Amino acid sequence: MSSSTSNPLPDVEPQASTSESSEYKPQQSTQYSFKPSPENSKTSTKADFTDDEEKKDDSMYVCNICLDIAKDAVVSMCGHLYCWPCLNTWLETRPTRQLCPVCKAAISKEKVIPLYGRNSDKQQDPRSKVPPRPQGQRTEPDPNTGFQGFQSFNGADGGFHLSFGIGAFPFGFFASSFNFNDMRPSARAPQHQQGTPQFEEDQFLSKVFLWVALFFFSWLILAEA
Amino acid sequence: MANMAVSRIKREFKEVLRSEEIAQCSIKLELVNDCFTELRGEIAGPPDTPYEFGTFLLEIHVPETYPFNPPKVKFLTKIWHPNISSVTGAICLDILKDNWAAAMTLRTVLLSLQALLASPEPDDPQDAVVASQYKENFEMFCRTAKHWTNSYAKGPHKFPDFDTKIQRLKDMGVSEFDARAALSRHNWDLNRATEQLFS
Known part of the structure; x- marks a missing residue:
C-alpha cells in the first residue's frame, strides 16, 4: 500500500530537483490548466491528503480581522493576511491613518497582494458592495539591461530628435540626454497596455514629426540643387 | 456588519x-x-x-x-x-x-x-489630581492607591490612619466615597478635605 501511494512522488521529485526552480514553475502552471480533467480520477487520493493538511494548518490562514479563514485573501507588504472585504472596510474606516492592523506598518489598497489558491476561481463571490480586489502586479523583466542611451535611436521617436538636431547642435544633444522623459511611456506600456490615449497620441506625434523632418530634408536638398 | x-x-x-x-x-x-x-x-x-x-x-x-x-x-x-x-x-x-x-x-x-x-502615564492623565500627586508625592500616591485597592478591589493593605480620617468625615454626614475622594485629593489633609466638602 505504502509503495503504491509513494510511487507518484519519486516520479515528480527528480524533475523538480534536477531542473531549476524557474523551470519547475511552468510545470505547476500546466498542471493548473489541466486541472479540471484529471480531477475525478487521479487526484482523489491527493484531495484527501490536502484536506487533512488543511485541517491542521487552519490557524495559519485565518484573517487577522474577522478571525475566520481568509476569503478573497490578500496579504500586505508586511506579510499579514486578511480577507479583502475586511481589510477594505478597515482602510475605509480610517482614511487618514492607513496602518496594518497587526504591525501598524503603512499600507495602502494599491500595495496589497491578492493570493490565488488553486481552487480560488471556484469560490468567486459577488463583489457587489466591496470594490474588487486589487490586481496582482506583474513587473516585466527589463528588455535591455545594458547601455540605455541607445534606446533613443532605436525607438520609434528617433526622427523627432534628429529634426531638432539640425538647427542647433547643443540643443539636440540636450534633448537626447534627457531621454528618460520619453522612455517613461514605453516602460509603462506593458502595465497600462498600448491602448491608452496618451500613448497613441505620443506615437502619432512622433510620426508626424518624422515626416515633417523628412520633408524638410528633401526640400533642403532640392533647394540646394 | x-x-x-x-x-x-x-x-x-x-x-x-x-x-x-x-x-x-x-x-x-x-x-x-x-x-x-x-x-x-x-x-x-x-x-x-x-x-x-x-x-x-x-x-x-x-x-x-x-x-x-x-x-x-x-x-x-x-x-x-x-x-x-x-x-x-x-x-x-x-x-x-x-x-x-x-x-x-x-x-x-x-x-x-x-x-x-x-506603568501609568502621568503626562497624559485622565485624572489630573491623581497625576499631579503621582509626580509630586509618589509615596503618598502609592499609599492612596493601596488604600483604594483595599477598599474596592479586595486588596490586603490597610491604613488605619486613613480609615479614622474617613470615619471622622462620615460622622459629619459625608458619604464614604466622597470622604475618601476628598481626602485622597488633598494628600489626606483632613482640614483641607473638610473645607472642600463644606465650602
Missing part, C-alpha cells in the same frame, strides 16, 4: 478561555447578555504595584462596528490611577481611541489595561 462583531466576539471568547492568562487567573471575561455586546472583564492587579492582589472589574461594550472600532471599556471598580478617572472609571488609553487596530482582541485589551496599571 453586526454579524461580524458577534462572530468575532464568539471566537475571541474562546481564545480568552483557552489562554494562559486565564489559567493564571490574571484575566477573566464573562458575558452579561446573550447578544455578545455587553461583557464583563476582570483583571488582577499586577505584582509589585499598589494594585497587587486586587481584582478590578471592567465594563466592556462592543459596538456594532467592532472590530473596526474599539470596544468601549471602563472600570467598574473604583481605582486611584493617573490614567483612570477616580469618579467615573473612564480610561485614557490610546489603543481604546485613535491607536485601535482591528487585529486587537478583548484579550489584548485586558492585557493592555493590566500593563497600564503597571
